[in-house]
Amino acid sequence: MMLIPCPWCGPRNETEFHYGGQADVPYPAEPQELSDVEWARFLFYRANPKGLFSERWNHQAGCRRWFTVRRDTTTNEIFQDDSHEAVTR
Amino acid sequence: MTGEYRLAEGGRINRDRPVRFRFDGHEYEGFDGDTLASALLANGVHQVGTSIRYGRPRGIASAGPEEPNALVQIEEPFPEPMLTATTVALHDGLVASSLPGQGRLATDPDPARYDAINAHCDVLVVGAGPAGLAAALSAARSGARVIIADSDTEFGGSLLGSDEELDHAPAGRWIDRVTAELRATPEVTVLPRTTVFGCYDDNYLVAVEHRGEDTFTRQRTWHVRAREVVLATGSHERPLVFPGNDRPGTMLAGSARTYVHRYGVLPGHRAVAFTTNDSAYAAAVDLHDAGVEIAAVVDVRPVATTLWTARCVERGIQILTNCAVTGTSGTDRVSGAQISPVPSGDSAPTVASELDCDLLLVSGGWNPAVHLHSQARGTVRYSEEICALVPDRATRGVRTVGAAAGTFTTGECLRTGSEAGSAAARATGFDADPAEVPSSPSGPVTPPQPTWLLPGLSADSDHDQFVDLARDATVADVRKAVGAGMSSVEHIKRFTTIGTAHDQGKTSGLLSSGVIAELLGVEVAQVGATTFRPPYAPVAFAALAGRDRGDLYDPIRVTAMHDWHLAQQCPFENVGQWKRPWYYPRPGEDMDSAVLRECHAVRTGVGMQDVSTLGKIDVQGPDAAEFLDLVYTNKMSTLKVGRIRYGLMCHADGMVFDDGTVMRTDEHRYLISTTSGGAAGVLEWLEDWLQTEWPHLRVHLTSVTEHWATIALAGPRSRDVLARVTSDIDLAADAFPFMSWTDGTVAGRAARVCRISFSGELAFEINVPWWHGREVWDALYEAGSDLDITPYGTETMHVLRAEKGFPIVGQDTDGTVTPHDLGMSWAVSKKKDDFLGMRSFSRADTVRSDRKHLVGLLPPADSAVVPEGTQLVELSELPEPPVPMLGHITSSYRSAALDRPFALALVKSGRDRIGQTVYGHVGDRLVPVEITEPVFYDKEGNRRDG
């Protein structure tokens, strides 16, 4: 069970969180201007790297905040470098 | 009680406390401190069952959790399947039986209590042998919060099974002193009988504590988050592969030594020891000194070590070097061992002698218990030196010491344990020094000679050479796998099932790697080992469940009116964690007749339903209108204060995922409702967009589901009932129009009343603070009693809405359905620049003409209800498969108003097929169904104003 650093509540058990997939996939500024291919890329395409991965978590059973962490998908080691920035930007 | 197998003195058993127990129908006596296995051995019982595939007699092979054979079924005090006799603590009243194969679960509920506890510590020490105790002592003296856990009933580990001395005194004294100091240290938690069985991410370890039959809680699961972990889990002795190596009386040498020293039990009277290393000599010498005749020590090595040779010569024990046991004889128990010189090359071994014995000790070396290290994602490597897997790279915050790290002398275990304990405490910020450790006389340990398969044996003997006793898997099975072209140990494990039994290959895992290596002609290191997975030892589901069963399995959410529903003895439907009344049967009614009556009442009179479970979210802020325009498909910013609009929410892919009503309660404030089961998901979804995409929007969200108790009052007489309990609300249709709300007083309580209808009838939704929910419910019920006001449940609500063609998200939709598919294009704004899902409505896939549409279905009027989930096909007779499917039925009921069955369905190009007949595949029949508009009742909407 991972210990996930919520930027508001501190490290908490993984079971309090809900996973939100890859981070930094911004909603396109002008969706209507995109081709079907470009829109499909936003909707359905996500990275699945072996190694470092920026991903979103929601502290569902806590403060309800969404935040970003970087996790090594091979070791589950979490780096809390940019999470606070991601929430408050 | 002493007998031919119990020594007159010695051991750590309590001879003042005899214990009576039954095994396979026979009464026996043992002592407090015995395991079931040691007590059976003390009574001369070696065979404890038969093997799973071949039904061969099998005996007790070890003295610990690595036991592959001695599986027992506990009958009393409470049935438990598949425990190893070597780990069952003997207690009064124990009744057990041998278990060939699968165990039997209890049919009665377990009356014992199981519990869970969470703990945090600086240093968790797993294992309380010499290394673990020394580690715990070092860490504890620094003031760090320490937990030390060990599977065994008492601390000491390997020291309990030997006569070793520490500081020139029996080791027990040091164990007792350290244990006492640990117990007396306030920040230390001492956990005997506690098996740490899982090591997960970020030093989250799970253990089960066996607290005994007389305690308040029989077993307790510990969830420990440790900053640092010291693994001092010891090692398991490895058996040897040779023909007839499964006969009862064949026992790991170290285990036999344990039976002598710890339990005062002689596992036999005349023993042969077959070994590849020094440790079996210690067993042979100790057994000899305890009165067992040692027929010979058979050593595959060309030369025995000087020290052990001397000790054997002193005692007259014969050593046969460069020899192997190449066969055994006996029926239910070993009676003799065939000894051959180790054959070289392909020449068949010649039996030089046969030695009579009733005990055959074996030792193929020792496997460090690297299970937890490996579970924590530490890597292991094969050590040529000790012929076993040892920890290689460790995970952060995990240290392995002692025999678990391949360190086999007591002195080194003590020293490295002490150092690891202080290093772990230092890593957590404590000023720790290694505690001083006692002196140990144990000398150096010479490495074993790698021995996996004896050369030169005939292929016939493959079937008699067992690699995994628990799975009855032999060299023949491995040879078959290798012959089929397998070379990966993971594949061979699955093909042969080696290592998949209750013991998870504690004795057979590496042994099989060695055999595979020999058969493939490669190094063992190349073959490697299979993955170590939790649990380290079997754990009862009851322990994992703890108190989370029955009523406590999951939170139960009930409404303010729940007690009233209970009093009606209505069945409940589970909606998420909510309990919702399903229908309210009157005496003699079944579900169908109750629902028909309830539907009829709402269509012709008045009904009432508790709809408090609908999710409610308070949306506040200057940008609330803009926000809701983005998340609903229709426009909410144009909604006037006082009005209500139905809304659909879609994911960005354009698929419907929730629906509900939106009330504008103020210029900057809305109250939105969600489906009962979807409330939490919708809130998380809205928060996601607010926090990560539109943080500039000044909007705040609060769940107010439990703030409002909500009562739906529906039917042509609903206005009459409400009028009797309110005086400050004008209920006339023009003063209080459909899809509007007003505040007022209902039954003397402040209420917010809405004109919303989910049935098509004139209806009101009365919201009052939760606290007043029951009171207002009672008042409405009372007020409508002369009109036969009829409480109705979710089933009637479903029928009534289906008659109106209103879909239920999650029942009539499944995440692949757009608003257009539902025929709800009217709820999709064409005036907005963007909203979630909008772009997807013009994707090639969503504009296909053959998408599935929500349509109505009419089976023949006199037919039965066609089951939900029924697949629909084009033709009245099934063609050869594959049969093209048109869609399926999503909702299906009998209608009181129509007096016939009807259904909703998702059908390919459904709206273009209206009027056509398709066929529902029910059992082995095809039922004709006519495709219709989805609205069956009051298409014009004449009834909503009453």
Ligand SMILES: [Zn+2]
């Ligand atoms: Zn939080």
